[in-house]
Amino acid sequence: MRERRTSPSDNASDSAQELLINLGRLVDHALDRIKYQRARVELAMALQRHMLPPTLPRLPGLRIAARYTPSQDGLDVGGDWYDAFPMTDRSVGIAIGDVEGHDVEAIAFMGQVRTSLRALAGRTTDPGEVLSHANDLLLSMGCNRFATCCFLRFDPISGDLAFSRAGHVPMVWASADGRSGIALDRGGPPLGVVSGERYPVTRLRLLAAGSLVLLTDGVVEGPQYPMEEGLAEVARLVCAGFGDDPDDLAAQVVKVADLTGHSDDAAVLVVRYGGFPAAA
Secondary structure, eight states: OOOOOOOHHHHHHHHHHHHHHHHHHHHHHHHHHHHHHHHHHHHHHHHHHHHSOSSOOOBTTEEEEEEEEOOSSTTOOOEEEEEEEEOTTSOEEEEEEEESOSSHHHHHHHHHHHHHHHHHTTTOOOHHHHHHHHHHHHHHTTOOOOEEEEEEEEOTTTOEEEEEEESOOOOEEEETTSOEEEOOOOOBOOBTTSTTOOOOOEEEEOOSOEEEEEEOHHHHOBTTBOHHHHHHHHHHHHHHHTTSOHHHHHHHHHTTHHHHTOOSOEEEEEEEEOOOOOOO
16 A cells, blocks of 8 residues: 655645634634723723713802813723812812723722712811821722822802812913912822821912813823923913813813823813902
8 A cells, every 4th residue: 555645735735724723813812802902991981981970060150161081092091080069068179180000990999089089078178188088098998009189179159269189280270360370289199198198278269250270190291291381381271261161271271182192091170260259
């Protein structure tokens, strides 16, 4: 019985077939990874939309608008957030913040921070105390993450404003009496870092109509932009448009993020307030 000899062409054919099979497996594996990653991002985005407030309070003499843009990297969903709600003394609590990380866990932590601030604001209306209690609460929960935050208490009737920062970007403001600036007040460290921290509070009385603009670092800082330049550009926009519709001003400010070359998400919160009678 004659043996069939294996020719070089047969070996080449077998090698090519094995290569195609391996390539097919790699393609299937890559497609599975893409589907998994897409599902993860879609879940994170859905969670994030659920965590942000569906509406913002609108009171006499006060209008609030917000803008949020996701990360330019579709695989990274950030933890930027904002909130505004009535407080027990008829003032308004206003907050914006940024959570460490870009994943589902970061968004879940963002929900914990936002919920904690609301709950604690029911016990005290002092922004520094709200942040101090939130900081201790997050540390006691062992979250192993941190968040920056700016928290404001604003009375639209008297014009009294109090605010405190936990490692967050300064607020930008401008008013009809020609005053404007970047609130470079002394803040404290991010929430969830140092136990027992006390956060200083800045107190003002606003006597002329104007706008307060809160934002996250994705708006003003990136590979092509130091934060100082980003804040200066936002200040220019706020000075020119403080009397505009807050929704329009928020849309203009969030566009600054396009200049920074950022890969982070970005959030803007604009508080437009009316004029108040002069203090007695």
